[in-house]
Amino acid sequence: MRFIETWIPATLLSTRELAPGIREFLILPERFDGTAYPVGSHINVAVTIDGLPETRSYSLVGEATSRGLRIAVRRAEDSRGGSRYMWSLQPGARLDITQPASLLAVDWTRQNYCLIAGGIGITPILGAAQALARRGAAVTLHYAVRSRGEAAYLDDLAAMLGDRLIVHASDESSRLDLDALFASLPQGVLALFCGPMRMLDAARHAWIGAGHPLPDLRYETFGSSGTLPTETFRVRLKDSDVELEIPRERSMLDVLNASGHDVMYDCKRGECGLCAIDVVAVDGEIDHRDVFFSDHQKESNQKICACVSRARGTITVDTLLRADAV
Ligand code: FES
Missing domain, CATH: 3.10.20.30 (Beta-grasp domain)
Known part of the structure; x- marks a missing residue:
């Protein structure tokens, strides 16, 4: 039982491999005019899992373009089937999706912004980085990944942010220390976070520990990530x-x-x-x-x-x- 959900037909135009296990999907909705959508927007996609209709929610990558809507999906063996379905699609496939919508409120008037992404959590953060860079805002992006080779959109981000992009790669022993990072930020900074649930828990504790107001940490996470394995x-x-x-x-x-x-x-x-x-x-x-x-x-x-x-x-x-x- 849902209050408002308007589905629109769409076509999968193309796919692109971003990194091992991460694929980008370019989707063209019917009567698409490239209208801008808010930072942090997502769409729901109708998927079929074991013959049953389900929906999955995916963050839109980057700001709106006239070419269509981009999402990126990590193929997760521990997932509930959505990524398997998406990865089975070929260009030309018909899809049903919802209109872009965002629950991530961004205050554009701050002096400083800190973006934090964990793995595939880069997808909503990329659009925020674009919007802030375009405004000339003081923004730094901390991108936590297992290795640079597994980091989606790394080249795009490096070109956009230069040395304001800081990659924390586990295999380079440069893990992200959230306590130290948040303690170093000036008061009044706004942080936007997207990453797995454990990382979000750590971020919330570190944010409060550093004396920042909790509402100034805006976040998204993935519905599929938890602290226990996904099981029946x-x-x-x-x-x-x-x-x-x-x-x-x-x-x-x-x-x-x-x-x-x-x-x-x-x-x-x-x-x-x-x-x-x-x-x-x-x-x-x-x-x-x-x-x-x-x-x-x-x-x-x-x-x-x-x-x-x-x-x-x-x-x-x-x-x-x-x-x-x-
Ligand atoms: S439907 Fe929004 S939290 Fe479950």
Whole structure:
């Protein structure tokens, strides 16, 4: 059950290998006019996983151009199937996508900006770097990767930012020290972050530790990254005999809705909190993968964002709404 979601037909124009395991997709929506979209925008793409319709959300790469919309997808063996589907597509494939939308608010009036990207998290950050560089803003980008050979868009970024691009490559023993970085930043700086959940947790702690206001750290993460491996778990519904299996390639939200236990949603990225449902009991462990709840709320395990968060074992939830058939 979603409030507003307008799907538009589109065509995959071309693909391009950016780095081992990272492929760029150029997508042309019908009646596309190259209208600018906000920094940090993403689109949803209708995918088919094990014969079932699903949606996946991908950040748009860079600022708008008249050629179409760019996304980059890392082929992840531990994924829930979206990247496998995307990688199976050939140029000319028909797609259904949503209009670009952004939940990442950027204040363009700051004196200083710090961009931080972890791996494929560079995709929304690239557009922010372009926009800030174009404005002549004081911006530095810290790009954490396993190796330079696995870093997408490195040449583009180096040409755009010069020595304001700092690459932290694990294989060069130049790991990103977030505590030291944030402690060195002036007050009033705005930081934009995109990376995996563990890195985001570290960034939030380091940001607060350095005395910066938390709202000045704006972030996105990937719905597929968590602290536990992605595996099958079970969900019991309170006061009913219903117990559902959530396979590794599907979300709790999709399984609940497909079985008639309506849960409202919007972003499907763990950002808006609309899909949050009450947790009644945990027999195992919850892997909160959203960026909506605070650390304290996550520790209390009273609610879970059904679109991205997962679990090990069995959890009992109360969706408050009952299945049509019940
Ligand atoms: S739908 Fe937005 S957090 Fe789940």
